[in-house]
Amino acid sequence: MLYAFFMVFLLLILVYAFFATKNFFMSALLLLEGIVLISLLISLFILSTTSASPYIFILILTLSVCEASLGLSLLMSFLKLAGMDLVKVYLEK
Template sequence: MFMLICLAMLLVLLAIIFFSNKRSFLSALLVLETIVLASLLISISLLWVWGNSLFLFVLLLTFGVCEAGMGLSLLLSYIKITGNAIISASCAM
C-alpha cells in the first residue's frame, strides 16, 4: 500500500513538472513517458493486489506506445520546420 501511495505522489509531481515545463518539447515528452511508466507501475501493483486480468496493463501500454510515437513524430516535424526544439513565445499561442 505504501508503494501505491508513493507512485501516486510521483504521478502528481510529474504532472506538475509537465505543466510547468514551457521551454522544450523534448523534456515535455520525457516527462510524459515517465508519467506513462508510473501509471503502468500503478496498474501492475493494483492488478497484483486484486489478482485481476492484465487488460488494464495492456490498454495503458498500448496508449503509451501510441503517445510516444505521435510525440516523436510531432517533435521531428517541429524541428524540421523551425530548426530547434525550443518553444518560442510566438509558437506557444
Template sequence: MLNLMTCSLLLLGALYIYFFSIKYRFLSALLVLEAMVLLLLIFTVALTFTMLDSLSLYFFVLTLSVSEAALGLALLISFGKFKGNDLLNSKMYNF
C-alpha cells in the same frame, strides 16, 4: 504493494505539476510525459496484482503508452524539421 501504489501516485502528481512548469523545451515536456506514463504503468501493475485477476488493464495502458510515445516522437521530429530546434515560444505560429 500499497506503498508502491502510493509512491507512484505521489510521483505522478509531482510530475504533473512539473509538466505544467516547463515552458521552453518540447523534448523536456515529452520526457516528463513518458515518465508519467511509466509511473501509470507501474500503478496499473500494482493494482492488477492486488485487486484484479487479469492483465487486461495493464495491456490497455501499455498500448496507449506505446501509441503516445510514437505520436510524441513524430511530433518532435516534425517540429524539429519545421523550426530547426525544440524551443517553444509565443511566435511559433507566425509564418
C-alpha cells in the same frame, strides 16, 4: 501501502512538472513518458493486489506506445520547421 502512496505522489509531481514545462518539447515528452511508466507501475500494483484481468495493463501499454510514436513524429516535424525544440522561437514567428 507505502509503495502505492509513493507511486501516486510521484505521478502527481510528474504531472505538475509536465504542465510547468513551457520552453522545450523534448523535456515535455520525457515527462510524459515518465507519467506513462508510473501509470503502468500503478496498474501492475493494482493487478497484483486484486484478481483483476490484465486487459487494463495491455490497454495502457498500447496507448503509451501510440503516445511515444506520435510525440516523436511531432517533435521531428517541429525540428524540421523550426530547427530547434525551443517553443518560444516558434511562437514568435
